[in-house]
Amino acid sequence: MKITYNPETLCVQAGWQPKNGEPRVVPIYQSTTFKYDDSDEMAKLFDLEKSGYFYTRLQNPTNDVVASKIADLEGGVGAMLTSSGQAANFFATFNICECGSHIVSTSAIYGGTFNLFGVTMKKMGIDVTFVNQDASDEELEKAFRPNTRCVFGETISNPGCEVLDIERFARLAHRHGVPLIIDNTFATPVGCRPIEWGADIVTHSTTKYMDGHAGTVGGVIVDSGNFDWDAHADLFPGLTTPDDSYHGLIYTQRFGRAAYITKATTQLMRDLGSIQAPQNAYYINLGLETLHLRMKRHCENAQAVAEWLQRNDKVAWVNYSGLPDSPYHALCQKYLPNGSCGVIAFGLKGTREDAIRFMDRLKLICIVTHVADARSCVLHPASHTHRQLSDEQLRQAGIAPDLIRLSVGIENVNDIIADIEQALA
Ligand code: PLP
Numbered sequence: 128m129k130i131t132y133n134p135e136t137l138c139v140q141a142g143w144q145p146k147n148g149e150p151r152v153v154p155i156y157q158s159t160t161f162k163y164d165d166s167d168e169m170a171k172l173f174d175l176e177k178s179g180y181f182y183t184r185l186q187n188p189t190n191d192v193v194a195s196k197i198a199d200l201e202g203g204v205g206a207m208l209t210s211s212g213q214a215a216n217f218f219a220t221f222n223i224c225e226c227g228s229h230i231v232s233t234s235a236i237y238g239g240t241f242n243l244f245g246v247t248m249k250k251m252g253i254d255v256t257f258v259n260q261d262a263s264d265e266e267l268e269k270a271f272r273p274n275t276r277c278v279f280g281e282t283i284s285n286p287g288c289e290v291l292d293i294e295r296f297a298r299l300a301h302r303h304g305v306p307l308i309i310d311n312t313f314a315t316p317v318g319c320r321p322i323e324w325g326a327d328i329v330t331h332s333t334t335k336y337m338d339g340h341a342g343t344v345g346g347v348i349v350d351s352g353n354f355d356w357d358a359h360a361d362l363f364p365g366l367t368t369p370d371d372s373y374h375g376l377i378y379t380q381r382f383g384r385a386a387y388i389t390k391a392t393t394q395l396m397r398d399l400g401s402i403q404a405p406q407n408a409y410y411i412n413l414g415l416e417t418l419h420l421r422m423k424r425h426c427e428n429a430q431a432v433a434e435w436l437q438r439n440d441k442v443a444w445v446n447y448s449g450l451p452d453s454p455y456h457a458l459c460q461k462y463l464p465n466g467s468c469g470v471i472a473f474g475l476k477g478t479r480e481d482a483i484r485f486m487d488r489l490k491l492i493c494i495v496t497h498v499a500d501a502r503s504c505v506l507h508p509a510s511h512t513h514r515q516l517s518d519e520q521l522r523q524a525g526i527a528p529d530l531i532r533l534s535v536g537i538e539n540v541n542d543i544i545a546d547i548e549q550a551l552a
Contacts, residue, residue: 134200134317135419142196142412155409156188175373175381175393185397189405193412197337197347200316200415201329204352205388207396208345208403208411212312212332215346216240217248218401219308219330220277222391223363226252228276231267231300233260233291235284235525237332238513240310244279257523260284260291261454264299271303276362277328278305282321282462283313285498286508286532287525288446288472290458297325304359312336313468313499317422324462327354328387335499336468339414339421343407348391352384366390372398421501421537426466428543429535433471435544441551443529446472469536470498474529475551482507482529488550491542492533503536503543 132141143153161180163169171177180186190208198206209215220230232244234257244255256270260280278300280291293309300307306327311319315336321329331337333345356379360367366386369375372394378386396402403411426449433447448459449467459467475482486494492503496511506512509521509528516524535543 137196137199138317138419139416141199142192142194153189153192153409153412155405156183157405158187159183175376175389183405184400184402185392187402187405187408190403190408193408193415194347196412196415197316197331197333198349200320201311201349202316202320202322202351203329203349203388205385206347206349207388207392208333208347208408210346210401210403211344212237212310212330212334212346213239213243214401215330215332215348216279216308216310217243218391218395218399219328219348220244220248220253220279222387222395223306223365224248224253224276225365227274228253229272229274230255231270231275231278232257233280233284233296234258234523235260235287235289236279236281236310237285237312238508238516238524240279241513241520241524242515259523260289260296264295267299271299275303275305277308279308279310281310281313282319283448283468283470284525285313285470286472286506286512286530288313288448288455288467288470289525290448290455290462290467292458293319293321293324293326293462297327300327301325304362306354313470314463315418315422315468317419318426318465318468319462322349322351322353327351333411333414334497336422336425337414337418338411339418339500340410341495341497341500341502342414343410345403345407345411348388350385350388350391352387354387356386370394422468423466424537425469425499425535428537428540429469429471430466431540432533432535432543432547433473436471436473436547439551441476443474443476468499469534471533471535472530473533474527474531479509479528482531483510485550486531489546490549491538491546498532498534500534501537503538503546504534506532506534508532 194206297307308328309321309326312332329349356366378390382389430449448455495504
């Protein structure tokens with residue numbers, strides 16, 4: 128019988144249960160390859176008739192331990208680590224899309240994902256329709272086409288901090304026979320488990336809270352195992368018809384509920400690379416061990432900072448779903464009962480230049496192209512991460528030109544507020 132532990136225990140212990148005499152901490156299997164006694168056994172691995180390791184581009188034991196911990200935290204059947212969050216979102220969608228496919232994505236998503244869908248995947252013949260996540264069901268229905276293959280959104284959007292109604296989006300996606308893919312980077316599974324609300328696939332940039340120390344770039348895809356690919360076989364031929372590169376194997380027939388994640392590992396990772404380095408997986412595991420402690424502190428600090436900002440007369444607006452008057456407060460209470468996250472979006476009264484001057488005067492809080500780690504940091508998306516977007520695209524993505532993205536760390540909250548206060552003064 129599998130014992131089910133609480134998330135805090137999973138953060139610390141899931142994935143690695145050493146046998147007698149084995150290392151207590153997961154070792155870094157710093158090896159590209161694995162040795163076998165006879166060639167027939169190796170051949171079986173290549174044909175997916177046997178499971179095992181043969182080359183780290185496809186699978187590595189350290190990575191698998193960490194992937195398995197994240198799968199347990201999210202409540203999925205399996206997971207795969209990737210070299211970055213970008214790779215995770217590309218693989219998550221490309222695993223079920225091909226030239227001629229179409230994606231419905233919320234527009235309030237990370238700028239890198241917006242580019243990936245709107246520019247790079249478009250060049251591959253995969254089209255996207257960006258939708259306003261707060262639009263009515265009737266409006267959203269119009270975005271779907273016969274060639275739609277998935278719906279994509281972020282639990283808490285980067286950088287606008289909008290909260291997605293996951294259950295509603297899952298219902299819409301499923302009505303059209305396609306899965307819902309949720310990027311859960313900002314919420315983390317400590318804050319929200321999208322699979323429990325109907326999401327089929329969950330992705331993360333592990334670069335953010337999971338690592339938590341700004342030390343490693345990485346990503347992960349978690350498969351819920353819940354989507355019935357065979358029930359919509361004509362939409363997902365990559366999973367439901369023979370794969371010539373594995374002698375005609377059919378993923379859903381051979382791997383059942385793990386078909387999607389097995390295809391991502393054995394086909395996409397084999398052909399496209401982008402595996403996470405085992406050493407990075409080791410670091411992410413260290414981060415995961417304290418994720419539950421850090422998220423609690425991030426949320427408490429951000430709540431206090433958001434309330435302080437809201438009271439300050441130099442601040443024009445604050446978007447933080449933990450604030451009772453936030454338009455996303457009800458969704459926050461439903462999906463993020465333990466608190467939102469550490470990221471706040473706000474604007475100052477004055478010009479765009481005032482926002483930049485404010486940021487330049489911060490001392491403790493640094494300007495960095497990063498978010499969601501232990502150190503408080505700040506960024507002006509219109510000048511930095513999203514500078515390639517037009518004003519219209521910025522508006523579509525819910526990013527006001529004056530939006531300042533403040534990532535509240537786990538320092539003493541009084542020091543964080545004092546730094547903001549002196550910069551405003
Ligand atoms: N998804 C979200 C929500 C992000 O914030 C980011 C990066 O900021 C990414 C994906 C991309 O992740 P990475 O930078 O690890 O490639």
